[in-house]
Amino acid sequence: MTYDSVRLSHEGEVATLTLAHPKGAFGPATWRDVPRALGDLGDARVLVVRGERHFSVGLDVAATAPVIGPALGNPEKFRAVVDEMHAAIEGLATLPVPVIAAIDGWCIGAGLELAAACDLRLCSASARFSLPEVKLGITADLGGLQRLPHLIGRGRAAHLALTGEPIDAQAAERWGLVTEVLEGAEALYARAQSLAAHLASLPPRALEGTKRTLQDGLPHAESLAAAVEWNARHMTADAMLSALKKA
CATH class of the missing domain: 1.10.287 (Helix Hairpins)
Structure with a gap:
């Protein structure tokens, strides 16, 4: 199934959600499309989440500014805008089936917060991870600051969030952000599918x-x-x- 910004495909009991924004970013359509796709999982017993080029380079600022701009300075209006983003990420986190993030290329900001909501994370050797919101004068507010300390420890989560500096795939594996690093994108997606198939075979x-x-x-x-x-x-x-x- 194809939506405006994501694609959903099925192979047996494994579903794959591809984040297909042409820039590798999350625009307003992403937050509408992800819950729609999750509602169409049907009998899938495992979900793999991946990007088309990069996993995600974060928010599409140009597309999101007209939505967020009018809400700035008004906590109630701003919360309503962000609640739509929360619904998409929390929807992934609360699925009753395992969710595997297959991360190639950049995984930035909102993309990292979405990946942190998945149950398992694999990446390619070229993957890079960053939570740069502090450099933009904002606080990450899509769940990353809540989930990352449980995944990698408070100190390392603080390093990512307070410096805004990226880490590479090898550091992500050492820190426990990902559990496996594969040589390239092809090997990454093959491993994600085989792992998903194994999980789908379990009760x-x-x-x-x-x-x-x-x-x-x-x-x-x-x-x-x-x-x-x-x-x-x-x-x-x-x-x-x-x-x-x-x-």
């Missing part, structure tokens, strides 16, 4: 419960109790025996 309720528990943000004891309750509701002996036979 979906187990994946959903694991994702929920990783994200729940509850105190330790409450998170443990929630995981136990999930298993009590969804675990079956047949599924366990079937899994053991395949192992």
Whole structure:
């Protein structure tokens, strides 16, 4: 399926969302199209998110300025504009299926905040990551400052956010921002698809419960109790025996 700024394709139980803005940026259409595409996932059990050229070079400032400009100085109007962006990113984060970000080229600003909302991140050796909002006189407000400390630690998140300086793929792997670095784009996308196919072969309720528990943000004891309750509701002996036979 093709929308104004993204494309959604399916291969078996794996869906791929391609961020297809011609400049590699996120314009107003992106924030409308991503939720529409997520609503069309159907029976997909894993989602891969990728860019067409770069993963994302951040906001399309020229296209976004007419939307944001009239809201500046008015917190209520500004919040309404940003809420649409939040809905797209939070929609990815709260999907009941695993989401894999396959990152080639630049992953900047809003692009990094979107990637941080995915469950797994892979990148090519040429990938570069940056959260440059401070250089533009603004504070990142699409979830990056909330998610990145949990992914890479507060100190490294602060380094990215306070300096605005980029890091390369090797640093991203050392820091834990990505879990694998592939040689080039072709190898990256092939690996993302194979990983997605593997995840799609696993019991979906187990994946959903694991994702929920990783994200729940509850105190330790409450998170443990929630995981136990999930298993009590969804675990079956047949599924366990079937899994053991395949192992």
